[in-house]
Amino acid sequence: PDVAAKIAAGEVVERPASVVKELIENSIDAGATQIRVDLMNGGLQLIRVTDNGSGISPEELPLALERHATSKVTSIDDLEQIRSLGFRGEALASIAAVAEVTLVSRARGSEQGSQVSAQNGHISDVTPAASPEGTTITVRNLFSAVPARLKFLKSRNTEISHCHHLLEQYALAYPEIRFTVASEGKQIFSTPGDGKLFSVLVQVYGLQIAEQMVEVDGDDEHDASDGEYPIVKGFVSRPACYKSTRQHISFFVNRRWVMSRMLTTAVEGAYHSLLLSGRHPLAVINIQIDPSFLDVNVHPAKTEIRFLKERRVFAAILRAARKALLQEQE
Numbered sequence: 409p410d411v412a413a414k415i416a417a418g419e420v421v422e423r424p425a426s427v428v429k430e431l432i433e434n435s436i437d438a439g440a441t442q443i444r445v446d447l448m449n450g451g452l453q454l455i456r457v458t459d460n461g462s463g464i465s466p467e468e469l470p471l472a473l474e475r476h477a478t479s480k481v482t483s484i485d486d487l488e489q490i491r492s493l494g495f496r497g498e499a500l501a502s503i504a505a506v507a508e509v510t511l512v513s514r515a516r517g518s519e520q521g522s523q524v525s526a527q528n529g530h531i532s533d534v535t536p537a538a539s540p541e542g543t544t545i546t547v548r549n550l551f552s553a554v555p556a557r558l559k560f561l562k563s564r565n566t567e568i569s570h571c572h573h574l575l576e577q578y579a580l581a582y583p584e585i586r587f588t589v590a591s592e593g594k595q596i597f598s599t600p601g602d603g604k605l606f607s608v609l610v611q612v613y614g615l616q617i618a619e620q621m622v623e624v625d626g627d628d629e630h631d632a633s634d635g636e637y638p639i640v641k642g643f644v645s646r647p648a649c650y651k652s653t654r655q656h657i658s659f660f661v662n663r664r665w666v667m668s669r670m671l672t673t674a675v676e677g678a679y680h681s682l683l684l685s686g687r688h689p690l691a692v693i694n695i696q697i698d699p700s701f702l703d704v705n706v707h708p709a710k711t712e713i714r715f716l717k718e719r720r721v722f723a724a725i726l727r728a729a730r731k732a733l734l735q736e737q738e
């Protein structure tokens with residue numbers, strides 16, 4: 409791959425978990441209800457994501473690996489209303505610049521599957537291949553041609569735990585998707601895909617802690633159809649839930665996993681406003697907001713987010729979390 413491709417790849421692909429993120433976002437965008445992730449040697453030897461999504465037709469298969477080829481956004485106006493997780497058409501091309509990638513796919517309703525692969529920036533011809541409906545992407549020998557990057561990576565277990573944590577977050581955001589994750593062929597995480605956030609909480613935190621969480625349902629005074637005001641839903645831990653030894657608050661904005669100091673402060677504020685010990689709260693907060701109130705120019709591979717009406721979002725979260733905790737006290 410040329411230097412420019414490698415530099416661009418560096419922005420998207422930092423470690424195995426970044427590859428996993430891009431691949432499962434594609435599976436989610438393809439409407440998958442089952443996603444399986446296999447890792448070998450912490451993802452460095454192999455990352456394989458198998459989904460039962462819409463699949464890719466043979467004509468589109470080589471395009472998927474090309475830079476700036478996206479099937480999700482067709483005009484610049486679309487950018488304002490992005491609903492899919494991906495939209496730049498960069499991820500697969502970037503991954504292919506630093507690993508060997510094989511794509512096997514069968515489009516929904518189509519008779520025959522097909523396959524394409526990329527190695528050293530060279531995209532192979534498309535050939536017929538047996539495949540169930542959906543897509544399987546295999547990424548091998550990540551960074552083997554980028555020793556400088558390899559040196560930055562931590563132990564295999566650290567890379568596995570990054571992947572594991574990431575998958576937990578996506579499972580929390582998509583309770584209707586059945587996730588299965590295996591490392592060295594051994595299952596390390598799975599969710600039932602029954603659509604219930606509680607079921608995922610049980611898998612992520614264990615039944616004991618999950619039962620110590622209260623539901624947040626921020627149907628407030630504002631008309632829910634008024635996109636200016638965010639809808640806030642999720643779970644927060646009861647103040648007496650001392651089982652957790654570290655704070656863990658997950659945020660999803662329009663089902664995209666994000667990190668934000670502002671959002672964390674809002675949840676902590678709910679505990680403090682009730683004079684509760686907000687030590688080590690656990691929370692999962694889903695925020696739904698009209699995308700035109702988001703700044704989409706933040707790099708999609710990063711989990712930062714910017715709201716155009718930040719104080720409104722802050723207030724909505726504080727109010728919803730506070731309401732949940734208050735009801736719990738009664």
Ligand code: ADP
Pocket residue numbers: 430434435438459461462463464471472473477478479480493494495496497498499500501543
């Ligand atoms: P983006 O997600 O930004 O469009 P990607 O490089 O991640 O760009 O993917 C390129 C294209 O490949 C997508 O637009 C989509 O058409 C196709 N694609 C990738 N993964 C899948 C998948 N799992 N199922 C169906 N189509 C896929």
Ligand code: MG
Pocket residue numbers: 430433434493494495499500
């Ligand atoms: Mg993508």
